Amino acid sequence: MPGARVIAEHVTRAYGASVVLDDVSFVVEPGELIALTGASGSGKTTLLQLLGSLDRPTSGSIIVGDTAVHRLSRPARFRRETVGFVFQLHHLLPTLTVSQNVQLPLVAAGVRRRERSRRALELLGEVGLADRDRALPGDLSGGERQRVAIARALAGEPQLLLADEPTGALDSVASERVWRLLVAARERHGTTVIVASHDSMLAEHADRGLSLVDGRLVSGSSDGGAGEEAA
Amino acid sequence: MTALFAPLSSLRRRPGRTLLTALGTALGIATIVALLAVAGGAEHAAGEFYSLGASDLGLFQKAAADPTTSVLSTTLIPKLRRTPGIADATPLLLLVGEVSRAPGAIVFGADPSGFLTQRLVFSSGRMLTSRRQIVVGDQLARQLHLAVGDTLRVHGRPLTVVGIYHIGVAYQDQGAFVDMPLAQSIAGMDGETTTIAVKLGVTERPAAAKRTIAQRFPGLTVIADAQEATRAGANAQLVSNAALVIAVLALLIGGIGVINTMLMSVVERRSEFALLSAVGWSRWQVAGRVLVEGVVTTVIGAAIGLPVGVLGADWLVSELGAQEFVAPRTTAWGLGRGLLVGVLIGVLGGLYPAWRAARVSPAQALAQG
Ligand SMILES: Nc1ncnc2c1ncn2[C@@H]1O[C@H](COP(=O)(O)OP(=O)(O)OP(=O)(O)O)[C@@H](O)[C@H]1O
Ligand SMILES: [Mg+2]
Numbered sequence: 001m002p003g004a005r006v007i008a009e010h011v012t013r014a015y016g017a018s019v020v021l022d023d024v025s026f027v028v029e030p031g032e033l034i035a036l037t038g039a040s041g042s043g044k045t046t047l048l049q050l051l052g053s054l055d056r057p058t059s060g061s062i063i064v065g066d067t068a069v070h071r072l073s074r075p076a077r078f079r080r081e082t083v084g085f086v087f088q089l090h091h092l093l094p095t096l097t098v099s100q101n102v103q104l105p106l107v108a109a110g111v112r113r114r115e116r117s118r119r120a121l122e123l124l125g126e127v128g129l130a131d132r133d134r135a136l137p138g139d140l141s142g143g144e145r146q147r148v149a150i151a152r153a154l155a156g157e158p159q160l161l162l163a164d165e166p167t168g169a170l171d172s173v174a175s176e177r178v179w180r181l182l183v184a185a186r187e188r189h190g191t192t193v194i195v196a197s198h199d200s201m202l203a204e205h206a207d208r209g210l211s212l213v214d215g216r217l218v219s220g221s222s223d224g225g226a227g228e229e230a231a
Numbered sequence: 232m233t234a235l236f237a238p239l240s241s242l243r244r245r246p247g248r249t250l251l252t253a254l255g256t257a258l259g260i261a262t263i264v265a266l267l268a269v270a271g272g273a274e275h276a277a278g279e280f281y282s283l284g285a286s287d288l289g290l291f292q293k294a295a296a297d298p299t300t301s302v303l304s305t306t307l308i309p310k311l312r313r314t315p316g317i318a319d320a321t322p323l324l325l326l327v328g329e330v331s332r333a334p335g336a337i338v339f340g341a342d343p344s345g346f347l348t349q350r351l352v353f354s355s356g357r358m359l360t361s362r363r364q365i366v367v368g369d370q371l372a373r374q375l376h377l378a379v380g381d382t383l384r385v386h387g388r389p390l391t392v393v394g395i396y397h398i399g400v401a402y403q404d405q406g407a408f409v410d411m412p413l414a415q416s417i418a419g420m421d422g423e424t425t426t427i428a429v430k431l432g433v434t435e436r437p438a439a440a441k442r443t444i445a446q447r448f449p450g451l452t453v454i455a456d457a458q459e460a461t462r463a464g465a466n467a468q469l470v471s472n473a474a475l476v477i478a479v480l481a482l483l484i485g486g487i488g489v490i491n492t493m494l495m496s497v498v499e500r501r502s503e504f505a506l507l508s509a510v511g512w513s514r515w516q517v518a519g520r521v522l523v524e525g526v527v528t529t530v531i532g533a534a535i536g537l538p539v540g541v542l543g544a545d546w547l548v549s550e551l552g553a554q555e556f557v558a559p560r561t562t563a564w565g566l567g568r569g570l571l572v573g574v575l576i577g578v579l580g581g582l583y584p585a586w587r588a589a590r591v592s593p594a595q596a597l598a599q600g
Contacts, residue, residue: 080511
């Protein structure tokens with residue numbers, strides 16, 4: 001599944017009087033790996049949620065592939081067919097096994113049981129956890145859980161992978177592994193990847209950076225320069 | 232179906248909550264099953280009460296709420312005997328609460344030579360011949376440890392037990408017969424009776440006889456079978472109406488219990504539903520999952536509630552001191568209704584929580600981690 005082009009035009013998100021994203025415009029080409037940086041509270045999570053249709057812009061437009069995301073009234077289908085999310089906290093369901101967690105997007109898509117478990121095993125193999133498919137998330141380490149979350153994000157063969165501080169809670173070894181998986185997703189499937197992070201390793205892997213300061217985009221530089229590294 | 236994907240996983244991992252929710256439902260279902268059984272038993276007893284035998288009709292005063300408050304003049308009896316199609320007629324006077332040692336027992340005033348008392352089969356002693364004597368049903372005799380020659384007080388009057396009988400009709404085997412004039416004097420009903428039993432000619436069909444009697448004696452209610460008896464008995468009606476009202480209340484209480492616990496669970500699991508929504512589950516799919524959980528929980532509740540209800544019916548009857556009148560009747564249909572109600576509680580109780588789960592905003596819930 002080739003990556004999607006992402007076009008944001010004059011995107012603004014306000015909560016009442018407080019403007020969290022202010023007139024943000026950019027274009028991300030298919031297959032690019034983008035580092036989204038910015039101080040805490042600058043609006044990174046908010047932007048990713050808008051791109052993934054988890055939230056709606058107050059004004060402006062967002063186009064992913066050929067979908068006008070800002071106008072979706074029933075975004076479920078877009079989410080399961082086009083985007084994959086990796087959250088800062090893995091957000092695995094504690095009562096489901098690792099394999100079942102990976103299958104969640106496929107369940108929504110109506111994929112048959114046998115095919116689902118085959119796909120889940122394959123994806124878990126890609127993130128090096130094929131032997132843990134029957135474990136519960138509680139029995140995994142933080143890094144392993146985050147790899148399961150990546151497998152889940154890739155399950156629907158998304159055109160756009162959105163990752164919000166995927167290494168925020170991990171040590172450097174585990175972080176490195178996560179980075180390699182995100183890069184591999186881009187290399188292998190041509191997926192467009194946008195990653196929000198404070199992690200300095202991000203700059204090494206990204207094609208270029210988008211940097212937010214107080215909800216405004218300050219640089220669209222192509223040298224992979226991460227903006228601010230504030231906590 | 233998404234709703235059926237590992238539906239038990241979250242129930243299994245929270246066994247305490249699941250059990251509590253199930254118990255709430257179980258209570259509602261048990262109440263319903265028990266009440267239906269008691270009401271069914273009461274209806275059956277009322278039916279038995281009125282119907283005096285296969286070939287007989289029972290006559291009551293039209294306005295009476297139940298057999299014990301009916302008042303008929305004994306002068307009707309010769310007129311009835313002369314009516315074509317009727318072979319015989321005999322009075323029956325019902326005295327309730329007159330045996331202080333067995334308040335539930337009914338004492339029947341009857342003509343010792345009438346056709347009703349002819350049917351009593353004596354296991355010891357014989358039929359009564361005077362106003363100072365009494366014959367006692369075998370069940371009452373067992374309960375009060377009576378034997379022939381003992382004394383039993385009815386309305387304070389000492390009567391000699393001269394016979395112990397069995398007839399096979401529960402309320403009669405748990406009662407006793409005395410002479411008609413004695414019963415009339417106890418009840419203060421000289422020249423009157425509560426009921427007249429009518430024996431039809433062998434060729435007479437009950438329906439035809441009923442029409443004849445209704446035409447000639449417009450003040451009478453004629454009861455031919457148990458079902459009709461239930462309809463005619465205002466008290467039996469009251470019992471079954473009350474049972475219905477209580478069943479509806481139980482349904483509401485069970486439903487509210489399920490709504491409450493499921494809502495708590497939904498609120499606690501907001502981030503779970505947000506996640507499902509984020510990975511592409513539609514609102515219907517999320518809601519369906521919650522509904523299935525609710526139904527599964529209440530089915531567990533039903534499995535607990537049905538047997539508890541059956542046992543509860545017996546307990547309820549004995550607690551009400553009504554064993555003499557009512558044997559709880561648990562029917563397949565009664566249990567089926569309990570189960571049906573359980574599933575209904577699950578679906579109805581799950582609807583609002585499901586709706587809430589479907590409306591969880593993924594952005595907010597996930598941001599809160
Ligand atoms: N539901 C909300 N209501 C009001 N304000 C909100 C809401 N959600 C986010 N905000 C505000 O929007 C701003 C941007 O938040 P956001 O989570 O996008 O920042 P971030 O760049 O992801 O920060 P961090 O690096 O700490 O994750 C913050 O000031 C936050 O308080
Ligand atoms: Mg954030």
